[in-house]
Amino acid sequence: MSRQAPSGRHGDALAGRVTASFGRNYEVVVAPETPDREVLKCVARGKRHAYACGDEVRVERTSPDQGVIVALEPRRNLLWRSDAFRQKLIAANLTQIVIVVATEPGFSPLFISRCIVAAESEGLATVIVLNKADLADRLEAARAQLAPFSQLGYPIVETNALGDLAELTRCLAGQRSILVGQSGMGKSTITNTLIPEAQAVTAEISTVLDSGKHTTTFARLYGFEGGWIIDSPGMQAFGLAHVTTDALLEAFVEFRPHLGQCRFRDCRHDAEPGCALRAALEAGEIEPLRFIHFHTIRAEIESAERQARGW
Numbered sequence: 001m002s003r004q005a006p007s008g009r010h011g012d013a014l015a016g017r018v019t020a021s022f023g024r025n026y027e028v029v030v031a032p033e034t035p036d037r038e039v040l041k042c043v044a045r046g047k048r049h050a051y052a053c054g055d056e057v058r059v060e061r062t063s064p065d066q067g068v069i070v071a072l073e074p075r076r077n078l079l080w081r082s083d084a085f086r087q088k089l090i091a092a093n094l095t096q097i098v099i100v101v102a103t104e105p106g107f108s109p110l111f112i113s114r115c116i117v118a119a120e121s122e123g124l125a126t127v128i129v130l131n132k133a134d135l136a137d138r139l140e141a142a143r144a145q146l147a148p149f150s151q152l153g154y155p156i157v158e159t160n161a162l163g164d165l166a167e168l169t170r171c172l173a174g175q176r177s178i179l180v181g182q183s184g185m186g187k188s189t190i191t192n193t194l195i196p197e198a199q200a201v202t203a204e205i206s207t208v209l210d211s212g213k214h215t216t217t218f219a220r221l222y223g224f225e226g227g228w229i230i231d232s233p234g235m236q237a238f239g240l241a242h243v244t245t246d247a248l249l250e251a252f253v254e255f256r257p258h259l260g261q262c263r264f265r266d267c268r269h270d271a272e273p274g275c276a277l278r279a280a281l282e283a284g285e286i287e288p289l290r291f292i293h294f295h296t297i298r299a300e301i302e303s304a305e306r307q308a309r310g311w
């Protein structure tokens with residue numbers, strides 16, 4: 001029996017998953033969950049298509065190790081980087097975003113809020129990894145910094161990437177995760193410990209670039225424990241320019257009970273009288289830090305909007 005493509009038009013095409021993208025070239029794993037699994041170097045048919053790691057696609061083979069992507073299965077969700085002018089796809093079909101921070105060097109709580117906004121606005125779960133938990137003298141301070149997030153219910157997994165990652169493995173098993181983190185948090189060490197194949201890939205790239213440093217330069221998907229993991233490069237520019245103000249408010253989960261309760265329907269939640277969010281802030285129901293994060297991210301989004309319109 002031949003494989004049936006859902007559209008019918010690509011009946012001879014193979015089902016595959018995008019595991020890396022380099023400009024207009026893609027790496028696609030065909031029959032990813034089977035012993036017939038193989039990797040094809042692919043190009044996209046047509047100019048307007050762009051694919052992301054995690055995309056489920058149909059490919060037509062053009063040589064033993066090459067193919068053309070001819071169709072895209074519907075995406076469950078999509079993460080991208082965006083600023084006023086550009087959007088770059090990062091990952092599709094995720095179940096969770098895993099944010100790696102560490103006891104040292106210092107991390108940015110705003111970076112965490114940004115990642116959470118991306119996760120919430122795409123309906124994804126968030127997990128925070130506190131790495132280098134073995135550096136005991138820094139641990140309490142880092143936990144205190146993460147307290148506002150754990151109070152919101154975001155799980156925090158403490159790890160020592162140089163040791164045992166059993167708890168993190170349980171958290172990742174069966175999930176489709178993207179690992180994000182600022183530089184130096186130990187994300188590469190975690191990836192290399194979890195996925196020996198990743199070590200080989202980064203080593204190869206480091207040799208090619210003669211950098212000697214194992215730095216992630218592009219997103220790559222690896223199969224892991226019944227799911228998969230995308231290791232992504234440092235995501236300082238985790239753009240949120242495409243998120244609307246309403247979606248941003250919803251993405252701050254602690255704001256939700258108060259939305260629609262302000263005196264003015266167009267309340268900016270700055271200094272207006274009768275602002276329900278300010279009242280919740282003053283009542284201690286909203287962390288001041290998170291309130292600041294909201295305003296910071298909204299200002300960025302609005303500034304990107306103005307730039308995009310050429311104001």
Ligand SMILES: Nc1nc2c(ncn2[C@@H]2O[C@H](COP(=O)(O)OP(=O)(O)OP(=O)(O)O)[C@@H](O)[C@H]2O)c(=O)[nH]1
Pocket residue numbers: 131132133134135159160161162163181182183184185186187188189190214215216234
């Ligand atoms: N003590 C301790 N050191 C760690 C741990 N994880 C990573 N390190 C060290 O922290 C440094 C940074 O780790 P990397 O894995 O390169 O960090 P990264 O987040 O991938 O950083 P970039 O490659 O810049 O993106 C390295 O010297 C690691 O050996 C940990 O759990 N405990």
Ligand SMILES: [Zn+2]
Pocket residue numbers: 262267268269270272274275276277278
């Ligand atoms: Zn308000």
